[in-house]
Amino acid sequence: MSKPNMKWKRFLDAWTGIVVAVKEEAHMKIHLLAAFIVVLLAYIFRLSVQEWLVLLVVIALVISLELMNTAVERAVDLVTKEFHPLAKAAKDIAAGAVLVAAVVAGIVGAIIFLPHIVNKW
Numbered sequence: 001m002s003k004p005n006m007k008w009k010r011f012l013d014a015w016t017g018i019v020v021a022v023k024e025e026a027h028m029k030i031h032l033l034a035a036f037i038v039v040l041l042a043y044i045f046r047l048s049v050q051e052w053l054v055l056l057v058v059i060a061l062v063i064s065l066e067l068m069n070t071a072v073e074r075a076v077d078l079v080t081k082e083f084h085p086l087a088k089a090a091k092d093i094a095a096g097a098v099l100v101a102a103v104v105a106g107i108v109g110a111i112i113f114l115p116h117i118v119n120k121w
């Protein structure tokens, strides 16, 4: 396979990974729904460019970490389906990374949207 084709294949493989995660992970669907609602609200409240940038970064952070969490789950399940403390630690730590990002995203969302909501009333 020539080099440009290889690059295109890698892009397709990455896209396939995203599609699989969205299809198979309920949490990923919830994150995407939340991101859609946030983008809709950002449009309705006519946020500044700076506010848009911050929101897009935290949305990307949460979704990227959920993808990594899903990858860790698959890799652990490939190694063992038996109960193992290290398997539990790996999955719990990966889930913890998503939790940290989701909590920070919630705080960032509140800091950005609350003044706009208060202003509308």
Ligand SMILES: Nc1ncnc2c1ncn2[C@@H]1O[C@H](COP(=O)(O)OP(=O)(O)OP(=O)(O)O)[C@@H](O)[C@H]1O
Pocket: 025, 026, 027, 073, 080, 081, 082, 083, 084, 085, 087, 088, 091, 092, 095
């Ligand atoms: N092989 C294992 N050994 C020990 N504990 C495990 C193992 N597999 C899963 N667990 C524990 O069960 C929890 C749930 O694991 P599971 O693979 O079902 O993820 P999940 O809850 O389905 O996550 P998601 O909903 O994001 O897919 C883990 O966080 C971990 O604490």
